[in-house]
Amino acid sequence: MTTLSPQRRAWRARAFVGASLDGYLARPDGDLDWLTALPEDVGHAATRGEHPGLEWETFFPEIDTLLMGRETYETVAGFEEWPFTGLRVLVLSASDAAPTEDGRVRVVAGLVQACDLLDEVGAREVYVDGGRTVQSFLAAGVLDEITVSTAPVLLGAGRRLFGGLGADVQLRVLGSHVTADGLVRTTWEVRRG
Numbered sequence: 001m002t003t004l005s006p007q008r009r010a011w012r013a014r015a016f017v018g019a020s021l022d023g024y025l026a027r028p029d030g031d032l033d034w035l036t037a038l039p040e041d042v043g044h045a046a047t048r049g050e051h052p053g054l055e056w057e058t059f060f061p062e063i064d065t066l067l068m069g070r071e072t073y074e075t076v077a078g079f080e081e082w083p084f085t086g087l088r089v090l091v092l093s094a095s096d097a098a099p100t101e102d103g104r105v106r107v108v109a110g111l112v113q114a115c116d117l118l119d120e121v122g123a124r125e126v127y128v129d130g131g132r133t134v135q136s137f138l139a140a141g142v143l144d145e146i147t148v149s150t151a152p153v154l155l156g157a158g159r160r161l162f163g164g165l166g167a168d169v170q171l172r173v174l175g176s177h178v179t180a181d182g183l184v185r186t187t188w189e190v191r192r193g
Contacts, residue, residue, distance in 0.1 A: 009115065011123040013067075014145040015134045016059050017161060018183070021150055024158030025131045030075065034153050044152070044182035052177035053185035054147045064088065065123040067114055069130030070095055073105065088121060090114060092133050111136050135163050143190050145174070152182040 018035045019025055026032055066084055068076070070093035076083065082104060089105045092114055108114040118126060128137050137143035148161070171188040178184050 009119055009142070011065070011118050011126050012144045013126045013128050013137055013142055014059070014063075014147075015128045015137070015143060016054065016056065016147045016149075017129070017131075017134065018149045018151060019161045020153050020155040020158070022154045022156065023161050024155045025161050026159045027155060028158050030071065030159065032075075034155060035151055038151060038153075038181045038183075040181065042182065044180060045178060046180045047178045049175075049177055051175040053149075053175045053187040055185070059147065060127070062125045063127040064125050065090065065118060065121070066127045066129060067092060067108075067118070067133065068128075069093070069133040072130035072133070077102065088123070090117065092130075092136075111140055111142075115142060131159050131161060132163075134161070135165070138162075138169055138190070139165050141192065145187065145189055146171075147185065147187040149179075149183040149185045152184075 017025060018032075020034065027034065065088040067090045070091055073091045073093075084104070091105045091107050092111070093107055094109050106117070108117055128134055128143060134143065134146070138146075170191040172191055174187040174189055176184070176186040
């Protein structure tokens with residue numbers, strides 16, 4: 001993967017994802033039931049430090065553009081209600097199965113085209129969503145921040161949050177806490193150079 005120049009852009013790319021303790025985003029078939037139906041009232045030791053990780057309620061309102069992979073789009077398109085009304089939404093897809101008929105999204109064929117379009121439309125705060133999309137942004141050196149909500153479950157198999165990156169990626173912890181439902185939420189800054 002070619003590393004893109006982070007200095008050439010005015011936008012910040014941020015990920016906000018859930019993962020199992022063993023590092024899976026979804027089951028092998030893409031199912032997220034393990035994350036959306038966490039057992040309640042099991043007595044997790046919730047913590048709230050001086051520097052908590054980001055919460056969805058503070059993260060999402062800052063976003064002006066969403067860039068997601070095609071598989072993530074297909075999952076979200078099946079929701080009863082479109083959750084991204086009012087956002088500019090880009091779908092990264094080199095496939096012929098790209099959602100060209102959905103007026104809510106704009107399809108981009110590759111990472112370079114996506115970055116160019118983000119520059120062109122004046123994006124400022126970009127939510128990068130989808131396992132492969134997050135991985136490609138990390139590998140290209142254009143992901144700035146990542147918040148991972150680690151669920152108290154081991155899946156044993158599935159779709160990995162992180163794959164091969166070709167080089168170490170150094171991070172700096174910005175905040176962390178444990179939620180009442182047992183999610184260990186940590187926000188990291190991706191360090192460069």
